Every structure is written in structure tokens, then in C-alpha cells.
Amino acid sequence: MQKNIILAGVGGQGILSIAAVIDWAALHEGLNIRQAEVHGMSQRGGAVQSHLRISDQELFADLIGLGTADLILSVEPLEALRYLPYLAPDGRVVTSLDPFVNMTSYPPMEEIEAELGKTGHPVLVHAADLAKDAGSARASNMVMLGAGAPFTGIAPSKLEAGIEALFGTKGQEVVDINIRAFRKGLQLSNT
Amino acid sequence: MNHSRLLLLGAEAVAQGAIDAGLSGVYAYPGTPSTEITEYIQRSAPARQSGIRSAWSANEKTAYEAALGMSYAGKRSLVCMKHVGLNVAADAFMNSAITGVNGGLVLAVADDPSMHSSQNEQDSRVYGRFAMVPVLEPASQQELYDAMFHAFELSEAVRLPVIMRMTTRLSHSRAGVELKASLEQNPLNAEYAPGRFVLMPQNARVQYRHLLDLQPMLEALSESSFLNQPVEGHGPLGIIAFGVGYNYAMEARKAHGIECRLLKIGQYPLPRTQVNELFEACSEVLVVEEGYPVYEELFRSYFGSAKVRGRMDGTLPRDGELTTDLVAAALGVKPPETATTPEIVVGRPPELCKGCGHRDMFDAINIAIKENADHHVFSDIGCYTLGALAPYNAIHTCVDMGAAITMAKGAADAGLRPAVCVIGDSTFAHSGMTGLLDAVNDRTPVTVIIADNDTTAMTGGQCSSASGSKLVKICIGLGVEEAHIRTIVPLRQHLHENVSVLRDEFAYNGVSVVIAQRECIETVAKKKRRAAASAQ
Ligand SMILES: Cc1ncc(C[n+]2csc(CCOP(=O)(O)OP(=O)(O)O)c2C)c(N)n1
Numbered sequence: 001m002q003k004n005i006i007l008a009g010v011g012g013q014g015i016l017s018i019a020a021v022i023d024w025a026a027l028h029e030g031l032n033i034r035q036a037e038v039h040g041m042s043q044r045g046g047a048v049q050s051h052l053r054i055s056d057q058e059l060f061a062d063l064i065g066l067g068t069a070d071l072i073l074s075v076e077p078l079e080a081l082r083y084l085p086y087l088a089p090d091g092r093v094v095t096s097l098d099p100f101v102n103m104t105s106y107p108p109m110e111e112i113e114a115e116l117g118k119t120g121h122p123v124l125v126h127a128a129d130l131a132k133d134a135g136s137a138r139a140s141n142m143v144m145l146g147a148g149a150p151f152t153g154i155a156p157s158k159l160e161a162g163i164e165a166l167f168g169t170k171g172q173e174v175v176d177i178n179i180r181a182f183r184k185g186l187q188l189s190n191t
Numbered sequence: 192m193n194h195s196r197l198l199l200l201g202a203e204a205v206a207q208g209a210i211d212a213g214l215s216g217v218y219a220y221p222g223t224p225s226t227e228i229t230e231y232i233q234r235s236a237p238a239r240q241s242g243i244r245s246a247w248s249a250n251e252k253t254a255y256e257a258a259l260g261m262s263y264a265g266k267r268s269l270v271c272m273k274h275v276g277l278n279v280a281a282d283a284f285m286n287s288a289i290t291g292v293n294g295g296l297v298l299a300v301a302d303d304p305s306m307h308s309s310q311n312e313q314d315s316r317v318y319g320r321f322a323m324v325p326v327l328e329p330a331s332q333q334e335l336y337d338a339m340f341h342a343f344e345l346s347e348a349v350r351l352p353v354i355m356r357m358t359t360r361l362s363h364s365r366a367g368v369e370l371k372a373s374l375e376q377n378p379l380n381a382e383y384a385p386g387r388f389v390l391m392p393q394n395a396r397v398q399y400r401h402l403l404d405l406q407p408m409l410e411a412l413s414e415s416s417f418l419n420q421p422v423e424g425h426g427p428l429g430i431i432a433f434g435v436g437y438n439y440a441m442e443a444r445k446a447h448g449i450e451c452r453l454l455k456i457g458q459y460p461l462p463r464t465q466v467n468e469l470f471e472a473c474s475e476v477l478v479v480e481e482g483y484p485v486y487e488e489l490f491r492s493y494f495g496s497a498k499v500r501g502r503m504d505g506t507l508p509r510d511g512e513l514t515t516d517l518v519a520a521a522l523g524v525k526p527p528e529t530a531t532t533p534e535i536v537v538g539r540p541p542e543l544c545k546g547c548g549h550r551d552m553f554d555a556i557n558i559a560i561k562e563n564a565d566h567h568v569f570s571d572i573g574c575y576t577l578g579a580l581a582p583y584n585a586i587h588t589c590v591d592m593g594a595a596i597t598m599a600k601g602a603a604d605a606g607l608r609p610a611v612c613v614i615g616d617s618t619f620a621h622s623g624m625t626g627l628l629d630a631v632n633d634r635t636p637v638t639v640i641i642a643d644n645d646t647t648a649m650t651g652g653q654c655s656s657a658s659g660s661k662l663v664k665i666c667i668g669l670g671v672e673e674a675h676i677r678t679i680v681p682l683r684q685h686l687h688e689n690v691s692v693l694r695d696e697f698a699y700n701g702v703s704v705v706i707a708q709r710e711c712i713e714t715v716a717k718k719k720r721r722a723a724a725s726a727q
């Protein structure tokens with residue numbers, strides 16, 4: 001088993017929490033992990049990405065090679081497109097459709113959706129709406145984790161255990177909201 | 192399930208390794224990608240229980256000297272900084288190679304190839320060669336952890352500071368790390384050794400000779416280091432892979448089934464015998480260094496350029512971070528056919544947070560300065576550097592920490608009016624104060640705007656060494672006239688009065704300081720989150 005996953009978004013959107021849940025689950029599965037993050041300047045509202053690699057064999061590089069990502073999981077639609085050169089021929093794009101507009105030249109959504117359509121079978125998610133249904137718009141990232149879950153190579157139950165471990169200190173209600181958000185994303189991906 | 196593994200960033204593996212190897216104190220000034228080392232030790236409960244000191248220093252030089260003092264007293268100390276921080280600490284560092292150390296002293300320095308968050312991509316291994324001290328360059332998080340034990344032992348064995356060199360990629364990447372049993376701290380053991388530590392010429396000459404005499408031993412230690420290893424392989428092609436270069440070489444070898452010999456390097460000075468063996472066995476050797484072609488250049492003169500491939504002949508790019516794809520291409524692999532990034536994908540540069548006080552400060556500066564024919568604004572490094580971008584385009588320089596004030600002074604000496612500069616509170620404490628003293632002593636007409644957000648925001652909100660009323664007192668103490676130390680609050684509703692304060696001080700023919708005081712909203716939010724969490 002080996003998965004190369006690119007997590008994408010804008011600084012402050014919570015992709016590191018997605019990474020932390022997958023990391024936690026992979027670690028408890030006894031898998032090897034390499035997960036490269038972006039700290040520093042770009043975190044101020046810039047484009048950020050995390051390369052996440054999990055495997056039952058030894059991993060060397062912290063970075064994913066071009067054309068070898070099994071999954072691009074993005075919490076922002078334009079950001080999903082930025083990393084297409086990394087996508088493997090049979091790789092999948094799973095992205096939120098909620099644009100984060102903090103520049104003047106943001107392209108029209110129709111054009112973004114048209115480009116996403118060219119990537120095979122993208123999973124497109126109205127993450128903020130589903131997160132609100134689950135109890136908090138802030139849980140959008142867990143909706144996206146749920147939507148991406150079937151392509152991570154890790155059982156959803158293990159990822160849910162990761163959510164509990166990660167959000168446990170913030171109280172049961174926060175855990176419940178995030179689990180509900182995760183399940184909504186998962187359900188969308190599975191149908 | 193494996194619970195003994197911790198998932199750690201490379202930087203955190205260095206920190207955990209230091210704690211477990213009997214550390215007594217860490218000294219540091221923040222700087223991406225090194226900041227997380229010190230932050231991890233500050234958060235660590237075991238570190239607190241065993242009394243490891245870990246507060247931030249004013250700058251890298253004060254940090255280095257304090258670490259040397261702790262080592263003088265017999266204890267193990269760690270000093271951390273980003274690559275350009277070592278320029279600031281270089282005087283202390285170079286001379287500590289001459290004095291040598293007592294308790295183990297490890298300098299963890301994080302380089303930033305590709306300049307993700309830096310002004311340049313200088314390679315700290317050059318400093319290692321310059322000072323003639325051992326440099327370790329592990330390839331993985333586990334190796335970083337293990338190498339911290341090795342680094343302290345080595346430092347005490349040869350009585351020299353040891354450099355732990357990292358780069359952004361390893362420092363900011365997580366992997367599982369298995370911990371070892373931890374060691375006790377050293378006892379206090381300061382010895383009188385003026386012959387080593389008083390670097391008057393007659394002592395320094397003896398000590399320098401001693402450093403030269405140590406070199407063969409350092410090389411011998413490299414030959415037997417676990418960080419330097421040949422990897423199974425044969426054929427006429429060889430790779431010598433340094434630090435994380437090893438990861439990309441291994442990945443490329445595996446993915447493309449490339450047959451070659453490989454020598455992994457993680458400790459300097461180079462193990463000459465191992466390197467000779469590789470070059471003798473191969474007709475062509477690819478040199479994979481993350482950073483400058485420091486050793487490639489030496490190999491070219493020693494073994495002849497014909498055999499050597501690397502960054503200097505274009506086989507690998509001369510600048511920037513390596514990747515598996517770059518190393519694979521250097522080994523002759525055709526690049527994969529991949530999708531391209533659609534044209535509609537525009538850049539998304541970083542920006543000041545919505546509601547950040549720096550925004551209101553730049554609005555005021557832009558209005559006041561544009562009333563003048565010349566509107567140069569010298570600046571410095573921090574979140575406020577983003578004022579160089581649209582929509583503000585408010586600052587025109589950012590060179591090295593502290594340079595805002597001194598460059599404005601030099602320009603004023605040349606006749607530029609007004610001579611205005613913007614510097615953050617943490618940067619002012621780091622290296623702005625001495626420049627302000629120069630301006631006061633010279634009665635130079637400059638206006639120094641201190642962007643005081645009460646934190647070191649750019650690197651994630653660490654404590655600032657001087658902010659608030661302390662800044663005012665420092666300026667008074669340095670000799671700035673009290674009437675020309677003005678405090679403003681950068682908020683939209685104060686725009687008019689702020690512009691008028693700036694206008695007055697720009698016109699003043701002497702040293703003036705305007706302190707723009709408003710806390711970073713990220714820090715405020717973080718404090719609120721913490722308070723809410725502790726109330727639960
Ligand atoms: C010699 C050196 N050390 C550290 C850094 C990293 N660094 C850049 S800006 C900065 C701090 C900025 O703090 P401050 O001046 O208060 O500005 P703020 O980001 O809070 O606006 C640091 C630590 C550097 N670039 N150079």
C-alpha cells in the first residue's frame with residue numbers, strides 16, 4: 001500500500017488539521033509517513049499545500065513526484081487546479097467548490113469548474129453548506145476529509161478515531177460536529 | 192499498533208533529541224524554518240520539569256554567546272537559528288571554534304533553498320568549513336533525532352561546537368520517530384581555562400594550531416560515522432548524495448530501476464577514503480547536494496571535471512531546492528507526461544491579515560510621504576514587509592534585519608529628505624537599537640517608524656524582546672528627544688491625526704521616532720482561544 005496525497009488550500013483554511021487526522025490514523029495503522037508542510041510567509045493568505053505520503057514500505061522523499069499523486073484533496077477550487085502536474089494518470093481530484101477570493105484576478109467559477117471537469121471524475125463538494133448542516137461552517141475541512149477518505153487507503157473508521165483524538169481536547173460537541181461533517185463528505189463521495 | 196513512535200517535524204525531532212540527550216538550555220531567535228525547534232522545547236512538559244531554559248533571545252548573536260557560556264559552565268546547550276541568523280552570530284561562532292567548548296554545544300541551523308521564506312539561499316555548510324568544525328546533515332527525521340545524541344557526544348569528545356544542518360524540507364516535514372532512553376543533564380562544571388577562552392593573540396595562535404591539528408581526527412570520525420554509508424549497488428555510475436539529496440536519489444533509483452553505486456553523506460569533514468573509493472569505482476559520479484555545490488567544486492579540482500556531474504555543469508539546476516524529478520532527470524530519466532496547470536490559475540501571494548494594524552499604518556504613511564517629492568521608505572523584515580506589495584506599495588527596501596534604520600541614516604547623510612524607515616518591534620530589539628544610536632550621535636534627520644504589534648508575528652507570534660512602554664524607554668535612553676518620540680494607534684478612525692503626526696516628524700530636522708502601537712490581531716485571537724480552552 002502506498003498513497004501520495006496533495007492537500008491544497010489557502011493559508012489559514014485548515015489543511016494541516018486534515019493532514020493531522022490522516023497522519024494519526026496512518027501512524028496507528030503502523031504505516032510509514034512523510035508529510036511536508038508549508039510554514040512561514042505563505043501562511044498569510046497565500047497558496048499553501050502539503051505533500052502527504054503513506055506506505056507500508058520505507059519512504060525516502062518528503063515530496064511527491066510529478067504525475068504520481070493518487071489524490072489531490074483541496075479545500076478551495078482554484079487551488080485544486082494549481083497542483084494538477086502532480087496528479088497521476090489515474091489519480092483523483094476531490095475539491096470544495098467554495099471559492100476563497102483574496103485577489104482581484106480570481107477567475108469565474110464556470111471556468112474553474114470546466115477545468116476541474118477535465119480531470120476525469122472529480123468529486124466536487126459544496127463543503128460549507130454541508131458543514132453548516134453538520135453544525136458549524138468551520139468544519140468544512142472535515143467535510144473535505146470525508147469526501148477524500150475513500151481514496152486515502154485508510155478505513156473511514158480509523159479516520160474518525162483520528163478526529164476524536166485530535167478534537168477531543170475541545171469537548172464532545174466539537175468532536176460530534178466534526179464527525180458529522182466527515183460523514184456528510186464521505187456519503188457524498190460514496191454515492 | 193505502534194505507540195512508541197512520535198510523529199514529529201524535523202525541527203521537533205531535533206528538539207526531542209536534544210531534550211533526551213541531556214540538554215540544559217536552548218537559546219534562539221525565531222526564523223523560518225528553525226523556529227519550531229525552540230517552540231517544541233518551550234511546550235514540552237518534560238523539558239519544563241527538568242528545568243531546561245528556553246526563552247527567546249534578542250538576536251542570534253546573543254543566543255550563541257549565551258549557549259557558549261552554558262557550555263563553558265559544563266552543561267549541554269543548543270542554539271538555533273535560520274541560515275541568515277548565522278551571519279548575525281558569525282563572530283561568536285567563528286571564535287568559538289578557536290576557544291572550543293566544554294559541555295556539548297550544538298548549533299542547529301536551518302537553510303532555506305528555494306527561499307520559501309528568506310532573502311537568500313546561503314549554505315551553512317560553508318560556515319562549517321570556514322570554522323573547521325564538524326557538520327552533521329541527517330536525511331530523515333529519525334536520523335535527526337539520533338544524530339542529536341551523536342552531536343553532543345562528538346562536541347564533548349573533540350571539544351568543538353558541532354553544526355546540525357537542516358533545510359526547510361526536512362525541518363517542516365513530519366515522520367514517525369522512535370525515541371531512545373533519555374540521558375541525565377551534565378553537572379555544573381566550570382573550569383578556569385583562560386588559555387583557551389582568553390583569545391589574546393598568544394593564546395589564539397596556540398588554539399588555532401590545535402584546531403588545525405584536530406582536523407585528521409575529525410576526518411577519521413567521519414569515516415566511521417553512522418551518517419556516512421555506502422549503499423548496496425554496482426555499475427560504472429555513482430551518486431554521492433548529501434543530506435536530503437540521499438532521499439531523492441533513493442526515490443529516483445527505486446522508481447526507475449536505476450543501477451548505480453551510492454554514497455550517502457551526513458557528516459563532515461568528508462570521509463576521504465569512502466569518497467575516493469566511489470570515484471575510483473565509477474566512470475561518472477553525480478553529486479547531489481541540497482544547497483550550494485560546495486563539495487562538487489572541490490571534487491572537480493581534485494578528481495577532474497570529466498567525471499563529475501552536478502549543479503555546476505547544468506545536470507542539476509544551479510539554484511533552488513532539489514526534488515525526486517530533478518534527480519531522476521539528472522540520471523537520464525525522461526520527465527513524465529503530466530497535466531499542466533491551467534492558464535486561469537493565477538498566483539495567490541501572501542497578504543497582511545484583514546484588520547491588521549500594519550494596514551492602517553501604511554495608509555497613513557502613504558498619505559504623509561506622498562506630500563513630498565521624494566517618497567522613499569526604507570524597511571525591514573517582518574509581516575510589514577508585505578507593505579511592499581499592492582495595494583500599498585509603501586516600502587522600497589528590505590535587506591537584512593536592522594537595515595531599515597541604518598540605510599535611512601546613510602541616505603539622509605547623502606542628502607535624501609525626508610529619510611523615513613519602518614521597522615518592527617522585534618526587529619528593532621534584534622538589531623535596530625544600535626543603528627538608532629548612530630543616528631542620535633550624528634544628529635541625522637531620520638524618522639524611524641516602529642511598527643509595534645507586541646509580537647514577532649511573521650514567524651508565528653513569539654514574544655518580542657521590546658515592545659510597548661519599553662520601546663519608549665529604550666528610545667529615551669538612546670538619546671532621542673522625548674518631544675520627538677510619538678505614539679500613534681494605527682486604526683482607521685485615527686487616520687487624520689496619524690497623518691499629521693507623521694507629517695510633523697518627517698519635517699523635523701533631527702532624529703524622530705513614531706511608534707505605531709496596536710497588537711497583532713492573530714496574537715489577540717490566539718490569546719482568546721487559549722483563555723477559552725483553559726476556562727473549559
Ligand atoms: C537574521 C535574521 N533572523 C531572523 C529572521 C526571520 N525573521 C524575519 S522577520 C522576523 C521577525 C519580525 O518581527 P517584527 O519585526 O516584530 O515584525 P512583525 O512580523 O511582528 O510585523 C524574523 C524573526 C531573519 N529574516 N533574519
Ligand code: SF4
Binds near residue numbers: 543544547644
Ligand atoms: S499576523 Fe499579525 S502582524 Fe502579521 S499580518 Fe496578521 S495581523 Fe498583521
